[in-house]
Amino acid sequence: MYDQFYQLTGRPFQLTPDPDYYFESATHRKALSYLGYGLAQGEGFIVITGEVGAGKSTLVSHLMQSxxxxxxxxxxIVTSQLDGLDMVHMTAESFGIDTRGLDKASTLKSIENFLHAEARSGRRCLLIVDEAQNLSVDALEELRMLSNFQLGSSALLQIFLLGQPEFRDLVREAPELEQLRQRVIATHHLDPMDANEVEPYIVHRLGRAGWNGRPQITPDAYAALFAETAGVPRKLNTLMNRVMLMGAVEQVDVLDSEMVAAVIADMAGKPFEYGAPMSSHAPVEKEFLKPVAVATVKESSVEPMAEPVAEPIVQPAAEPVASPLSNADVDVLVLRVASLEQRVAEQEAALRRVLSMMIDWMDRESSLESRFIQNSRAA
Incomplete structure (x- = not known):
């Protein structure tokens, strides 16, 4: 919903990989070079690893666009726990090969026939296996066997393996994967972005969503974002989503380190304060919290006392008596009550605007989903 408040044309920090928002950091540029080299070779395995959320899937999606x-x-193939047989069937199905009623040998033959047909039509075949750290050694061995299919001296299938750091260690150290290691022609590990890349990354993604400079993001906010996320793209997206959302809720046009800190505390379930205008978490003056024995105070209902009372008269059976208030005290309380009522009214108005934006956003999402379903049925 913050995209509507800030008049953006899209959601710049969504967690789903989107090649349109691809940002080429230094480490992504190196990885893209390795992938390009691998495609030019047309054979073997390319292994790309990185921490969770490092941008491996976005990188490959960007490459596929080109x-x-x-x-x-x-x-x-985005894997879960696959054994060797599962991997063979998943490979066939990912290329659109019907494997119903086929055993493993027949499925392998169907894959080989498909690869030969593609090669005769002048097309090469590439299999991208994401989350490869979940693969068993048997599944990896089946992939190696699939890479053996040839037409003359040309390989029929090339394979990209994308995984988390432990997959790099598995490929490097497992004795059972010696033959697969010999077929790996390039590897690269995606590192997090450097501190000086966080601002260009955020500005790039905002720019792709039609950002016109609103909201403004202060330098200390970028520093706080890097300190919390260590430059991992998905962590940055998650945190920026929440910061932008709070900015929309608080109706502010400047996102600073104070807001980032408030969001981080909120995400951790810790109490926080944020002093933006119209903020429901703005610090409350301690004097506002003093107990007052009078529920409602009106200036016309209080008369000044002729002289101060030296000692209060206490009757054991009587209810507690409120201390008398001077005209000056009444004026202060009336102003404070009016100020609090104004704040409540402003917060209610802000909540109504946020609710309206959420309803509009849900309607738009529902409309997009309906069109997608209709297009799918038509196809």
Whole structure:
């Protein structure tokens, strides 16, 4: 909903990989070079690893946008716990091969026939396996066997393996994977972004969503974002989503380190204060919290006393008596009550605006989903 408040044309910090928002940091530039080299070789394995949220899937999606679809047939598998047989069937299905009623040998033959047909049509085949750290050694061995398919001296299938750091260690150290290691032609580990890349990253993604400079993000906010996320893209997206949301709720046009700190505390379930205008978490003056024995105070209902009372008269059976208030005290209380009522009214107005934006956003999402379903059925 913050996209509407800040008049953006999209959601710049969504967690789903989107090649349109690809940002080429120094480490992503190196990885893209390795992937490009691997594609040019047309054989073997390319291994790309990185921490969770480092941008591996976005990187490959960006690469796939740049390839010639008429010369390359690509399929993607996002794995869970797959054994060797599962991997064979998943590979076939990812290329659109019908495996119903087929055993393993027949499925392998169907894959080979498909690869030969693609090669005769002038197309190479690429299999991208994401979350490869979940693969068993048997599944990896089946992938190696699939890479053996050839037409003459040309390999029919090339494979990209994307995984978390432990997958790099597995490929490097497991004795059972010696033959696969010999077929790896390039590897690269995606590191987090440097501190000086956080601002260009955020500005790039905002720019892709039609950002016009609103909200403004202060330098100390960028420093706080890096300190919390260590430059990991997905962590940055998660935190920026919440910061932008708070900015919309608080109706502010400047996002600073104070807001970032408040969001971090909120995400951790800790109490926080934020002093933005119209903020429901703005610090409350301690004097506002003093107990007052009078529920409602009106200036016309209080008369000044002729002279101060030296000692209060206490009757054991009587209810507690409120201390008398001077005209000056009444004026202060009336102003404070009016100020609090104004704040409550402002917060209610802000909440109504936020609720309206949420309803508009849900309507838009529902409309997009309906159109997608209709298009799918039509297709």
């Amino acid at each position: 390839v010639d679809k008429f010369r390359l047939t690509a399929a993607t």
